[in-house]
Amino acid sequence: MTSLLTVEGLTKAYPGVVANDHVSFDIAQGEVHALLGENGAGKSTLVKMIYGLVTPDSGHMTLRGAPYTPAEPRAARAAGVAMVFQHFSLFDALNVAENIALGMENPPPMRQLAARIRTVSETYGLPLSPDRLVGGLSAGERQRVEIIRCLLQDPKLLIMDEPTSVLTPQEVEILFATLRRLSAEGTAILYISHKLEEIRSLCDRATVLRLGKVVDSCNPREKSAAELAEMMVGAKLVAPSRAGGDLGDVVLEVAGLTLPAATPFGTTLRDISFSVRAGEILGIGGVAGNGQDELLSALSGEAHAAPDSVRLKGQSIGALGPSHRRRIAVLAAPEERLGHAAAPDMSLTENALLTGAIREGLAARGFLKWPAARAFAEKVIETFDVRTPGPGNAARSLSGGNLQKFVIGREVLQRPEVLVVNQPTWGVDASAAAAIRQSLLDLAETGTAVVVISQDLDELMEISDRFAALNEGRLSPPRPAVGLSMEEIGLMMGGAHDMEVAHVAE
């Protein structure tokens, strides 16, 4: 195979950290090449340099034999390099065709573009209507917009940053079929993912990054997922374990919970019913934007529902606000770490105070007890191994994994009867994720009813006793998690969102 892109000795340093340290690797034509590494290993910086968003300090790249130094994304696109972003670079208030036109150098007139979008989306089995507003699309459909935007420019190299984190299993299948087809047509794909099983099934070769350096490369098909994980982390990983104690009485009961959407792009919760027993973990899966945030706010008390639709041990709490619920030990940790679960510019002590004041007695008669708050923050930091110089540091200064450990730990240490968490390990590296999952399991062990809302199905299968899926604001009936197949889970999540799988088979 001939080499399409060669990267040699690429180095990029930011103040205080070398993001990439003499990184070298090459991608062959038509190859699906995986880039593996934990958060902070330098994958994002590397692809940003290839896409021209970041200029390397030293080193050089060669594309199809010619020197390649993209000064900006425009130049990269012109050279045939396209990228699908992890956090989609889409515009909610614009329609699909306008979004696609913005990512093209010389877009044809709108009417022609719409026709081309239809053709390409049919060819690759990614149905998409050009005049729908992007704000109303599901995550899977949004990704299709990004992919089609790339495909319309006949890329030679397609970079995909964590493309499957928001897709249902069926949507992942369709995406993989598309990628295999592209690869067969000669397009090289640089694929970044945390999901090792996916990499094993899709990729021809893998380059492993750790702390900004290339530490290994391999054929992922010849390695087990555990071996790949060890190459990434550089140490053995311990999978979370649980003793499997007996379940107690029903603690949290939700019946017929209906909640209109708070924003134009929000989801309306419709007739949601489930119950969680003491010591049980209920896993709630589903693709982002199907009511996860709304469900969390209904359970935490941020959104008010009918009093009887949420009950704690028979007591109606649906209309109580967050402070009331905290007082009776119903706690929650929302998804967005910076801005929702924690105030970014406030110190960890202050953040500990914000949710812990009531249950930990950190305030008295309107005055704050700073020493007690500081002690509580230090306890969280110590118990959950949060890596930070001290509780006086701003929440913003912590890495995602460490802040997440703090946010979850803060709630766990308040001895909840019910704990609701949304995306507890989103964007967190493997070892921190394992620690967080273990803490949730330990918490359930002590008799807490835990609700875990997550898009990571492997995580849910690992820790939950029962599983249910959110789809367009409705919750499927919970089923025991043991023995549930991916197929069944996919169907619970609403299948492939009106996708015509038939196209791909052609």
Next chain:
Amino acid sequence: MDLSAIDPVVLIASLMVAATPILLAAIGELVVEKSGVLNLGVEGMMITGAICGFAIAVETGSPTFGFLAAMVGGAALSLIFGVLTQVLMSNQVATGLALTLFGLGLSALIGQGYVGLKPPATGQLDLGPLSDIPVLGRILFSHDLVVYVSLALIVGVWAGLKYTRAGLILRAVGENHEAAHALGYKVVRIRLMAIAFGGACAGLGGAYLSLIRVPQWTEGMTAGAGWIALAIVVFASWKPVRVLLGAYLFGGVTVLQLNLQAAGLAVPVEVLSMSPYLITILVLVIMSADRGRAALSAPASLGKSFHASS
């Protein structure tokens, strides 16, 4: 009271003149806000344009030079705001308010020698036989050039935002500056251009006040027109056609209440004077009452500072 003294044809023709300063300032601010920048300095840019235009017109004797100078003055003042907020990352709300105060002070300083002077007259555009058409000719074809420029700007901005690539990029920058940056668009440059356009429009609107509508220079002569322009942009849900509607409604009620005052209507003068503000806001609030749809047309990045991090 004699209502027959109010001629509807003259009323409509004069409401167009009364509304033009606000219309110009509002369409400029609409473009600025569509790019994601909230410039609260419209009032300051208008009054600066008013005195720049007035001074240059008096010195050169040419209203055309006056209008050009007003646009340059407004744009220059707006670029102070632009550099502060876009390059030096200052807070847009605070900087915008400061710009208004600065503009009011600066214009008073420049205008000291011009109080009581009369500017050279701006002629009507000669449209030949068109202006002789009964009724329509008086309403539509007997104005000065700036009125037509303001109407052309409305159409141009509407079509530009909707149909051109530049308009699409501008909307994209205002909608999600992070994503626009990731796609390789120069967010800061695009916003600076939008800010300068807004400043030029506000300056032109101000000069229309001092050179045609009043026409003379008095300190603080814009009297809140810039604030009304800001309100019209928001309540018009960032739609050019509704901006036109809002501005003409405001102009219409202003002219009407003056006529009613002259006709001796038995309502306190103060109530009549505040009626244009009240009625304009009321009508636009009712029009934008559908919260969901209003939220859709609001630029999502409005007022947020952008700093390229990667």
